Amino acid sequence: MTRLGILISGRGSNLLAIADAIADGTLPDAEIAVVLSNKAEAAGVARARERGFPTHVIESKGRIRAEHDADMVARLREYKVDLVCLAGYMRVVTPIFVDAFPQRLLNMHPSLLPAFPGLHPQQQALDYGVRVAGTTVHFVDEELDHGVIIVQRSVPVLDGDDAQTLAARILEEEHTAYSEAIARVLSGKYEIRGRCYVPRDSATK
Ligand code: GRF
Numbered sequence: 001m002t003r004l005g006i007l008i009s010g011r012g013s014n015l016l017a018i019a020d021a022i023a024d025g026t027l028p029d030a031e032i033a034v035v036l037s038n039k040a041e042a043a044g045v046a047r048a049r050e051r052g053f054p055t056h057v058i059e060s061k062g063r064i065r066a067e068h069d070a071d072m073v074a075r076l077r078e079y080k081v082d083l084v085c086l087a088g089y090m091r092v093v094t095p096i097f098v099d100a101f102p103q104r105l106l107n108m109h110p111s112l113l114p115a116f117p118g119l120h121p122q123q124q125a126l127d128y129g130v131r132v133a134g135t136t137v138h139f140v141d142e143e144l145d146h147g148v149i150i151v152q153r154s155v156p157v158l159d160g161d162d163a164q165t166l167a168a169r170i171l172e173e174e175h176t177a178y179s180e181a182i183a184r185v186l187s188g189k190y191e192i193r194g195r196c197y198v199p200r201d202s203a204t205k
Pocket of ligand 1: 008009010011012013014015044087088089108110111135171174
């Protein structure tokens with residue numbers, strides 16, 4: 001059984017979607033070992049506790065990034081976490097985190113990376129005028145919203161969209177994309193080749 005650590009900063013709908021996928025068997029052989037939030041006021045904290053997941057707040061406000069990350073990593077180790085999923089975790093992580101969980105640290109970003117990394121990606125997409133937007137689940141590396149891509153899903157940008165309507169359309173895809181990405185990583189059937197995450201037995205070019 002793979003022990004997941006889910007990190008949140010907000011409402012936690014992706015956390016609940018992962019929990020549902022485990023409960024209904026879509027994501028087998030995994031369990032949520034702990035939920036960590038860097039914000040006490042995050043709505044997802046109460047939702048995680050309602051579901052009975054061990055949940056801790058490690059406040060990041062005013063703290064040195066590396067020290068906060070070290071505390072987070074210590075907590076994850078305490079719960080013997082195998083795979084860490086950033087799910088609406090609104091904090092850039094330091095190499096401390098990346099080194100602690102090599103190829104075991106995932107993030108979801110609501111754009112089709114490498115387009116529109118960073119803050120407000122849905123608004124960035126609208127301002128740019130793209131007609132297709134989406135979401136990306138990727139491994140975390142030292143650069144923001146940059147690591148090897150595991151799963152992407154696209155959605156159309158519709159006339160009259162604003163950041164909220166586009167975000168809602170993307171979020172619907174995110175709720176299944178994250179568990180698909182986790183299942184892919186846990187399957188052991190994929191490997192990283194260059195920037196690509198490919199089936200292990202696929203031929204090299
Ligand atoms: C998602 O759109 C995710 O891609 C982004 O923040 C949002 C989190 O939503 N990083 P929730 O907290 O899981 O509801």
